[in-house]
Amino acid sequence: MPKKKALGRGLSELLKDNNQTNESKEKKPIERNIxxxxxxxxxxxxxxxxxxxxxxxxxxxxxxxxxxxxxQPITVKKLKNGYYxxxxxxxxxRASKLLGLKKIPAYVKSxxxxxxxxxxxxxNIQREDxxxxxxxxxxxxxxxxxGLTQTEISxxxxxxxxxxxxxxxxxxxxxIIQIGIRDKFxxxxxxxxxxxxxxxxxxxxxxxxxxSKKLSVRETEDxxxxxxxxxxxxxxxxxxxxxxxxxxxxxxxxETPIKIKINNQGKGSINIPFxxxxxxxxxxxxxxxxx
Numbered sequence: 001m002p003k004k005k006a007l008g009r010g011l012s013e014l015l016k017d018n019n020q021t022n023e024s025k026e027k028k029p030i031e032r033n034i035x036x037x038x039x040x041x042x043x044x045x046x047x048x049x050x051x052x053x054x055x056x057x058x059x060x061x062x063x064x065x066x067x068x069x070x071x072q073p074i075t076v077k078k079l080k081n082g083y084y085x086x087x088x089x090x091x092x093x094r095a096s097k098l099l100g101l102k103k104i105p106a107y108v109k110s111x112x113x114x115x116x117x118x119x120x121x122x123x124n125i126q127r128e129d130x131x132x133x134x135x136x137x138x139x140x141x142x143x144x145x146x147g148l149t150q151t152e153i154s155x156x157x158x159x160x161x162x163x164x165x166x167x168x169x170x171x172x173x174x175x176i177i178q179i180g181i182r183d184k185f186x187x188x189x190x191x192x193x194x195x196x197x198x199x200x201x202x203x204x205x206x207x208x209x210x211x212s213k214k215l216s217v218r219e220t221e222d223x224x225x226x227x228x229x230x231x232x233x234x235x236x237x238x239x240x241x242x243x244x245x246x247x248x249x250x251x252x253x254x255e256t257p258i259k260i261k262i263n264n265q266g267k268g269s270i271n272i273p274f275x276x277x278x279x280x281x282x283x284x285x286x287x288x289x290x291x
Contacts, residue, residue, distance in 0.1 A: 041082055045090070059095075074088065075106065084106070131182045136171050137171065169195050174207075176204060177203060194220075202227060254272065
Protein backbone atom coordinates (compact mmCIF):
# COMPACT_ATOMS: atom_id res chain seq x y z
CA MET A 1 0.00 0.00 0.00
CA PRO A 2 1.56 3.36 -1.02
CA LYS A 3 2.53 5.74 1.70
CA LYS A 4 0.05 8.61 2.39
CA LYS A 5 1.70 11.99 2.52
CA ALA A 6 0.96 14.54 5.20
CA LEU A 7 -0.72 17.86 4.52
CA GLY A 8 1.10 21.14 4.83
CA ARG A 9 4.46 20.02 3.41
CA GLY A 10 6.35 21.96 0.75
CA LEU A 11 6.24 21.01 -2.92
CA SER A 12 10.00 20.45 -3.05
CA GLU A 13 9.77 18.02 -0.13
CA LEU A 14 6.95 16.10 -1.80
CA LEU A 15 8.90 15.88 -5.06
CA LYS A 16 11.92 14.74 -3.14
CA ASP A 17 9.84 11.97 -1.55
CA ASN A 18 8.63 10.86 -4.98
CA ASN A 19 12.22 10.48 -6.20
CA GLN A 20 13.33 8.40 -3.23
CA THR A 21 13.63 4.68 -3.92
CA ASN A 22 13.69 3.59 -0.28
CA GLU A 23 10.66 5.07 1.47
CA SER A 24 10.17 4.52 5.15
CA LYS A 25 6.96 2.74 6.13
CA GLU A 26 4.51 4.55 8.38
CA LYS A 27 2.95 2.60 11.20
CA LYS A 28 -0.11 4.88 11.25
CA PRO A 29 -1.94 5.93 8.08
CA ILE A 30 -1.64 9.68 7.56
CA GLU A 31 -4.12 11.76 5.56
CA ARG A 32 -2.98 12.81 2.10
CA ASN A 33 -4.21 15.37 -0.45
CA ILE A 34 -6.22 12.92 -2.53
CA UNK A 35 -8.16 10.24 -0.73
CA UNK A 36 -11.22 8.04 -0.92
CA UNK A 37 -13.68 9.36 1.67
CA UNK A 38 -16.84 7.96 3.20
CA UNK A 39 -19.72 9.94 1.66
CA UNK A 40 -21.72 9.88 4.90
CA UNK A 41 -18.99 11.95 6.57
CA UNK A 42 -19.08 14.73 3.95
CA UNK A 43 -21.20 17.80 4.74
CA UNK A 44 -22.30 20.23 2.04
CA UNK A 45 -20.73 23.67 1.87
CA UNK A 46 -22.95 26.36 3.49
CA UNK A 47 -21.33 28.90 1.14
CA UNK A 48 -22.26 26.99 -2.03
CA UNK A 49 -23.33 29.63 -4.60
CA UNK A 50 -25.55 27.18 -6.49
CA UNK A 51 -28.93 26.61 -4.86
CA UNK A 52 -30.81 25.07 -7.81
CA UNK A 53 -29.69 21.68 -9.11
CA UNK A 54 -31.24 20.30 -12.30
CA UNK A 55 -32.44 16.76 -11.52
CA UNK A 56 -32.14 15.65 -15.14
CA UNK A 57 -28.48 16.72 -15.26
CA UNK A 58 -27.78 14.97 -11.96
CA UNK A 59 -29.32 11.81 -13.41
CA UNK A 60 -27.13 12.13 -16.53
CA UNK A 61 -24.04 12.62 -14.39
CA UNK A 62 -24.97 9.59 -12.28
CA UNK A 63 -25.24 7.50 -15.46
CA UNK A 64 -21.81 8.72 -16.59
CA UNK A 65 -20.29 7.95 -13.18
CA UNK A 66 -21.79 4.45 -13.21
CA UNK A 67 -20.05 3.79 -16.54
CA UNK A 68 -16.73 5.62 -16.21
CA UNK A 69 -16.38 6.40 -12.51
CA UNK A 70 -15.55 9.82 -11.03
CA UNK A 71 -12.84 11.33 -13.21
CA GLN A 72 -12.51 14.61 -11.30
CA PRO A 73 -12.38 14.26 -7.48
CA ILE A 74 -14.43 16.59 -5.33
CA THR A 75 -12.66 19.08 -3.06
CA VAL A 76 -13.20 19.09 0.71
CA LYS A 77 -11.67 20.45 3.88
CA LYS A 78 -11.35 18.48 7.10
CA LEU A 79 -13.56 19.33 10.06
CA LYS A 80 -13.56 18.04 13.59
CA ASN A 81 -14.72 14.53 14.61
CA GLY A 82 -13.69 12.98 11.31
CA TYR A 83 -16.13 14.97 9.13
CA TYR A 84 -15.34 16.89 5.95
CA UNK A 85 -16.93 19.96 4.40
CA UNK A 86 -17.50 20.13 0.66
CA UNK A 87 -15.76 23.01 -1.09
CA UNK A 88 -16.61 22.11 -4.69
CA UNK A 89 -18.18 19.24 -6.60
CA UNK A 90 -21.69 19.10 -5.15
CA UNK A 91 -23.18 17.73 -8.38
CA UNK A 92 -20.69 14.85 -8.30
CA UNK A 93 -21.52 14.23 -4.64
CA ARG A 94 -25.27 14.24 -5.31
CA ALA A 95 -24.89 11.89 -8.28
CA SER A 96 -22.75 9.53 -6.18
CA LYS A 97 -25.38 9.48 -3.44
CA LEU A 98 -28.02 8.77 -6.08
CA LEU A 99 -26.02 5.72 -7.16
CA GLY A 100 -25.72 4.57 -3.57
CA LEU A 101 -21.92 4.85 -3.54
CA LYS A 102 -20.28 4.66 -0.13
CA LYS A 103 -17.02 6.41 -0.99
CA ILE A 104 -15.88 9.19 -3.30
CA PRO A 105 -12.39 10.41 -4.37
CA ALA A 106 -11.58 13.82 -2.93
CA TYR A 107 -8.89 16.46 -2.69
CA VAL A 108 -8.46 17.23 1.00
CA LYS A 109 -7.48 20.81 1.67
CA SER A 110 -7.13 22.95 4.78
CA UNK A 111 -9.13 26.11 4.14
CA UNK A 112 -10.46 28.84 6.35
CA UNK A 113 -14.10 29.91 6.14
CA UNK A 114 -13.41 32.80 3.77
CA UNK A 115 -11.24 30.68 1.51
CA UNK A 116 -13.97 28.04 1.30
CA UNK A 117 -16.47 30.61 0.08
CA UNK A 118 -14.04 32.03 -2.47
CA UNK A 119 -13.05 28.61 -3.78
CA UNK A 120 -16.67 27.47 -4.07
CA UNK A 121 -17.62 30.60 -5.99
CA UNK A 122 -14.75 30.50 -8.46
CA UNK A 123 -15.09 26.74 -8.96
CA ASN A 124 -18.79 26.97 -9.76
CA ILE A 125 -18.71 30.06 -11.96
CA GLN A 126 -15.89 28.68 -14.08
CA ARG A 127 -17.23 25.14 -14.42
CA GLU A 128 -21.01 25.29 -14.12
CA ASP A 129 -23.98 27.25 -15.35
CA UNK A 130 -25.04 29.27 -12.32
CA UNK A 131 -28.09 31.44 -12.96
CA UNK A 132 -27.45 35.23 -12.93
CA UNK A 133 -28.98 35.74 -9.48
CA UNK A 134 -26.82 33.01 -7.95
CA UNK A 135 -23.76 34.64 -9.51
CA UNK A 136 -24.82 38.09 -8.28
CA UNK A 137 -25.45 36.80 -4.75
CA UNK A 138 -22.06 35.11 -4.73
CA UNK A 139 -20.29 38.28 -5.85
CA UNK A 140 -22.11 40.21 -3.13
CA UNK A 141 -20.92 37.68 -0.53
CA UNK A 142 -17.34 38.12 -1.68
CA UNK A 143 -17.70 41.86 -1.16
CA UNK A 144 -19.59 41.80 2.16
CA UNK A 145 -18.11 38.73 3.82
CA UNK A 146 -14.63 38.47 2.32
CA GLY A 147 -14.03 42.18 1.80
CA LEU A 148 -12.94 41.94 -1.83
CA THR A 149 -13.38 44.84 -4.24
CA GLN A 150 -15.07 44.37 -7.60
CA THR A 151 -11.67 44.69 -9.25
CA GLU A 152 -10.28 41.88 -7.09
CA ILE A 153 -13.28 39.68 -7.89
CA SER A 154 -12.73 40.43 -11.56
CA UNK A 155 -9.15 39.15 -11.32
CA UNK A 156 -10.20 35.97 -9.50
CA UNK A 157 -13.00 34.91 -11.84
CA UNK A 158 -11.50 36.23 -15.08
CA UNK A 159 -14.34 38.59 -15.97
CA UNK A 160 -14.45 42.33 -16.64
CA UNK A 161 -15.20 44.61 -13.72
CA UNK A 162 -18.22 46.01 -15.61
CA UNK A 163 -19.58 42.46 -15.87
CA UNK A 164 -19.29 42.04 -12.09
CA UNK A 165 -21.13 45.35 -11.61
CA UNK A 166 -23.94 44.33 -13.98
CA UNK A 167 -24.52 41.10 -12.07
CA UNK A 168 -24.58 42.78 -8.66
CA UNK A 169 -27.06 45.42 -9.86
CA UNK A 170 -29.59 42.65 -10.51
CA UNK A 171 -30.03 42.36 -6.74
CA UNK A 172 -31.70 45.80 -6.78
CA UNK A 173 -34.66 44.29 -8.63
CA UNK A 174 -37.87 43.30 -6.88
CA UNK A 175 -37.67 39.76 -5.45
CA ILE A 176 -40.40 38.53 -7.80
CA ILE A 177 -38.32 39.61 -10.80
CA GLN A 178 -35.18 38.00 -9.37
CA ILE A 179 -37.10 34.72 -9.12
CA GLY A 180 -38.26 35.24 -12.71
CA ILE A 181 -34.64 35.48 -13.84
CA ARG A 182 -33.69 32.37 -11.86
CA ASP A 183 -36.58 30.41 -13.34
CA LYS A 184 -35.71 31.72 -16.83
CA PHE A 185 -39.02 33.50 -17.44
CA UNK A 186 -36.90 36.51 -18.42
CA UNK A 187 -33.23 36.94 -19.27
CA UNK A 188 -30.47 38.88 -17.56
CA UNK A 189 -30.83 41.45 -20.38
CA UNK A 190 -34.46 42.02 -19.40
CA UNK A 191 -33.35 42.39 -15.77
CA UNK A 192 -30.72 44.97 -16.66
CA UNK A 193 -33.37 47.00 -18.47
CA UNK A 194 -35.75 46.81 -15.49
CA UNK A 195 -33.05 48.04 -13.09
CA UNK A 196 -33.46 51.51 -14.58
CA UNK A 197 -36.94 51.72 -13.01
CA UNK A 198 -36.92 52.89 -9.38
CA UNK A 199 -40.62 52.23 -8.80
CA UNK A 200 -41.03 48.54 -7.81
CA UNK A 201 -44.72 48.59 -8.79
CA UNK A 202 -43.81 49.73 -12.30
CA UNK A 203 -41.06 47.08 -12.41
CA UNK A 204 -43.63 44.36 -11.69
CA UNK A 205 -46.09 45.82 -14.18
CA UNK A 206 -43.55 45.72 -17.01
CA UNK A 207 -42.22 42.33 -15.89
CA UNK A 208 -45.71 40.84 -16.27
CA UNK A 209 -45.96 42.31 -19.78
CA UNK A 210 -42.57 40.86 -20.73
CA UNK A 211 -43.70 37.39 -19.65
CA SER A 212 -47.26 37.52 -21.05
CA LYS A 213 -46.30 39.11 -24.39
CA LYS A 214 -42.87 37.45 -24.65
CA LEU A 215 -41.18 40.80 -25.26
CA SER A 216 -37.57 40.88 -26.44
CA VAL A 217 -34.97 42.92 -24.57
CA ARG A 218 -35.17 45.65 -27.22
CA GLU A 219 -38.97 45.79 -26.97
CA THR A 220 -38.67 45.92 -23.20
CA GLU A 221 -36.27 48.86 -23.37
CA ASP A 222 -38.66 50.71 -25.72
CA UNK A 223 -41.57 50.04 -23.37
CA UNK A 224 -39.59 51.30 -20.37
CA UNK A 225 -38.63 54.52 -22.18
CA UNK A 226 -42.27 55.09 -23.07
CA UNK A 227 -43.47 54.40 -19.52
CA UNK A 228 -40.81 56.62 -17.97
CA UNK A 229 -41.73 59.44 -20.38
CA UNK A 230 -45.42 59.20 -19.44
CA UNK A 231 -44.64 59.00 -15.72
CA UNK A 232 -42.30 61.97 -15.97
CA UNK A 233 -45.08 64.06 -17.51
CA UNK A 234 -47.53 62.94 -14.82
CA UNK A 235 -45.04 63.72 -12.04
CA UNK A 236 -44.28 67.08 -13.60
CA UNK A 237 -47.99 67.91 -13.80
CA UNK A 238 -48.59 66.79 -10.22
CA UNK A 239 -45.50 68.65 -9.04
CA UNK A 240 -46.68 71.85 -10.72
CA UNK A 241 -50.10 71.59 -9.07
CA UNK A 242 -48.52 70.84 -5.68
CA UNK A 243 -46.04 73.72 -5.99
CA UNK A 244 -48.84 76.11 -6.89
CA UNK A 245 -50.91 75.05 -3.86
CA UNK A 246 -48.00 75.50 -1.45
CA UNK A 247 -47.02 78.83 -2.99
CA UNK A 248 -50.56 80.18 -2.58
CA UNK A 249 -50.65 79.09 1.08
CA UNK A 250 -47.32 80.76 1.88
CA UNK A 251 -48.18 83.95 0.01
CA UNK A 252 -51.41 84.18 1.99
CA UNK A 253 -49.56 83.74 5.28
CA UNK A 254 -46.65 86.07 4.51
CA GLU A 255 -48.65 88.55 2.43
CA THR A 256 -45.89 88.76 -0.18
CA PRO A 257 -45.10 87.02 -3.51
CA ILE A 258 -42.71 84.05 -3.22
CA LYS A 259 -40.99 81.56 -5.57
CA ILE A 260 -40.80 77.79 -5.07
CA LYS A 261 -38.66 75.30 -6.98
CA ILE A 262 -39.08 71.52 -6.50
CA ASN A 263 -37.37 68.79 -8.51
CA ASN A 264 -38.62 65.26 -9.26
CA GLN A 265 -36.98 63.94 -6.09
CA GLY A 266 -38.96 66.40 -3.94
CA LYS A 267 -35.93 68.62 -3.20
CA GLY A 268 -36.07 72.34 -3.82
CA SER A 269 -35.95 75.85 -2.42
CA ILE A 270 -38.25 78.70 -1.36
CA ASN A 271 -37.29 82.24 -2.37
CA ILE A 272 -38.90 85.17 -0.51
CA PRO A 273 -37.92 88.45 -2.19
CA PHE A 274 -38.24 91.82 -0.40
CA UNK A 275 -37.66 95.47 -1.47
CA UNK A 276 -36.50 96.97 1.80
CA UNK A 277 -35.56 96.30 5.41
CA UNK A 278 -39.09 97.29 6.38
CA UNK A 279 -40.52 94.60 4.08
CA UNK A 280 -38.13 92.04 5.61
CA UNK A 281 -39.22 92.96 9.14
CA UNK A 282 -42.86 92.51 8.13
CA UNK A 283 -42.11 89.04 6.73
CA UNK A 284 -40.24 88.06 9.90
CA UNK A 285 -43.13 89.30 12.05
CA UNK A 286 -45.59 87.21 10.01
CA UNK A 287 -43.42 84.12 10.52
CA UNK A 288 -43.18 84.79 14.27
CA UNK A 289 -46.95 85.12 14.49
CA UNK A 290 -47.33 81.55 13.25
CA UNK A 291 -45.01 80.07 15.88
